[in-house]
Amino acid sequence: MSDCGNIKLILASGSPRRRELIKLLGMPFECISVDADETTCRTNPAEAVAEISEKKARAALAARKSQGCSQVGLQPNEVIIGADTVVAYNGEILGKPLDDADAERMLLALSGNTHFVYTGVTLLYYDKAGQISQLSFAEKTEVHFADISIDDIRRYISTGNHRDKAGSYAIQDEFSVHVTGINGDYNNVVGFPVSRLYKELKAILKI
Amino acid sequence: MSDCGNIKLILASGSPRRRELIKLLGMPFECISVDADETTCRTNPAEAVAEISEKKARAALAARKSQGCSQVGLQPNEVIIGADTVVAYNGEILGKPLDDADAERMLLALSGNTHFVYTGVTLLYYDKAGQISQLSFAEKTEVHFADISIDDIRRYISTGNHRDKAGSYAIQDEFSVHVTGINGDYNNVVGFPVSRLYKELKAILKI
Numbered sequence: 252m253s254d255c256g257n258i259k260l261i262l263a264s265g266s267p268r269r270r271e272l273i274k275l276l277g278m279p280f281e282c283i284s285v286d287a288d289e290t291t292c293r294t295n296p297a298e299a300v301a302e303i304s305e306k307k308a309r310a311a312l313a314a315r316k317s318q319g320c321s322q323v324g325l326q327p328n329e330v331i332i333g334a335d336t337v338v339a340y341n342g343e344i345l346g347k348p349l350d351d352a353d354a355e356r357m358l359l360a361l362s363g364n365t366h367f368v369y370t371g372v373t374l375l376y377y378d379k380a381g382q383i384s385q386l387s388f389a390e391k392t393e394v395h396f397a398d399i400s401i402d403d404i405r406r407y408i409s410t411g412n413h414r415d416k417a418g419s420y421a422i423q424d425e426f427s428v429h430v431t432g433i434n435g436d437y438n439n440v441v442g443f444p445v446s447r448l449y450k451e452l453k454a455i456l457k458i
Numbered sequence: 459m460s461d462c463g464n465i466k467l468i469l470a471s472g473s474p475r476r477r478e479l480i481k482l483l484g485m486p487f488e489c490i491s492v493d494a495d496e497t498t499c500r501t502n503p504a505e506a507v508a509e510i511s512e513k514k515a516r517a518a519l520a521a522r523k524s525q526g527c528s529q530v531g532l533q534p535n536e537v538i539i540g541a542d543t544v545v546a547y548n549g550e551i552l553g554k555p556l557d558d559a560d561a562e563r564m565l566l567a568l569s570g571n572t573h574f575v576y577t578g579v580t581l582l583y584y585d586k587a588g589q590i591s592q593l594s595f596a597e598k599t600e601v602h603f604a605d606i607s608i609d610d611i612r613r614y615i616s617t618g619n620h621r622d623k624a625g626s627y628a629i630q631d632e633f634s635v636h637v638t639g640i641n642g643d644y645n646n647v648v649g650f651p652v653s654r655l656y657k658e659l660k661a662i663l664k665i
Contacts, residue, residue: 275632392639397653425482427645428656432599437644438634446604449635 258456259326263287263311263333268421269442273332276449285310289335289346296339297389300371305387308333308373312383325383330452331375334443338418340366345418354408354419361418362399362429368392368418368440372448376455386451390444392435394422399429465663466533470494470518470540475628476649480539483656492517496542496553503546504596507578512594515540515580519590532590537659538582541650545625547573552625558615561626565614568625569606569636575599575625575647579655583662593658597651599642601629606636 262273265284273280287310293299308331315331316324325331338345340361348354371389378384407426413419420426422433422440438445469480472491480487494517500506515538522538523531532538545552547568555561578596585591614633620626627633629640629647645652 275634277632277635397657422644425484427482427652428484429653430643431653432642433644434641435639436637437629437640445634446636446638450604 257328259329260452261311261315261325261329261331263307263331264442266442268423269334272438272442272445275438275445276452278452283311283314285314285333287333294344296337296344296367296369297371297391299344300335300337300369301373301387301389302371303335304333304371304373305385306333307335308375308385312375323383325375325377327377327381329376330455332443332448333373333375334370336368336370336417336440336442338366338368340364340418347415347417348413348419351408351413354413355404357419358399358404358407358413359401361396361420362404363396365393365395366418368394370439370443372443372451374451374455378455384455386455388447388451390436390439390447392433392437392439394433394440395431397429397431403429464535466536467659468518468522468532468536468538470514470538471649473649475630476541479645479649479652482645482652483659485659490518490521492521492540494540501551503544503551503574503576504578504598506551507542507544507576508580508594508596509578510542511540511578511580512592513540514542515582515592519582530590532582532584534584534588536583537662539650539655540580540582541577543575543577543624543647543649545573545575547571547625554622554624555620555626558620561615561620562611564626565606565611565620566608568603568627569611570603572600572602573625575601575642577646577650579650579658581658581662585662591662593662595654595658597643597646597654599640599644599646601640601647602638604636604638610636 260280262282263285287306291299291302311331312324373387412424436444467487469489470492477489494513498506498509518538519531580594619631643651
């Protein structure tokens, strides 16, 4: 991104995948791991991820305030970004697997079917009036899986790559042999919707 | 892939992107750069990429024959893979840009519009009768671009990342901020359709 002055992005995430994605924006950034409450009463996946992304962004703001990064935890040239991803299938929201059996259950359910990946994003930034403003949104990507044999599912789980992944898979690793196609933003499945985030940042930063 | 015995894939490509993709199949492989005739009289993009992928695979076979890799250039446990990618937009086939001005013309045309990426794949392998068989196919992925400013196009071209890329962009680099979504296999845009290739290899290798 050009002409972004001295804007700095603060990504409220310890995810190596999101750290790689934020580099694509071409702006200075730092990542901070936050310990946010990731529970929600919402059953609508778009609303659920938007809410949790807000909790992560606000946890980053609070952490930076306690670290003395300005009185409120945000400098005028900074934008805090929170993101949260879930898989929605057949009326159920699938988060990270509890254990290997839970991962096997999820992947067996998704095999041969179409599911949706939702990523919610919250931006905290200074508006023109000098107040901290919030923008939250969610993006949806449709994902199609081939029929996956139980042997293939167990082999994938044995790699450990399913851990800490919503829906128990990563679309960018060896699991990709089972993904016949998607409809939407690929990066939204990896970690956050890079294209939508670029558009929203351009709008709020007027660049 | 399991139970693949001592099967080895021979990728007829010097592309670093395709080298990364073939690793996802989890099978032993080697890559060889080939000097194939990449011209075709075909105007149908699916037929054009299938034909050029065959030329690349056959060039690899000939090169290996001349190197003494068996009398015909293929061992019974080997599968040669050729691949070729083009962009199709508005009835025109866009290959690699001739120069920076050609890249700018292509990206301006694609800005704000939907185009299709076609990758053709040819497999050369020993069939049950001990003869070399050929399987060729093409996969299509729809790609949507945001409106891209001329400044953003020129900044991308200044990185040099557009060179040697069909359509003058790589979906996996910083250009991804301009890709609002796709419909189909993402890896088909990067270099070849990993999921379809996995399925076809399982079928011909009976694993």
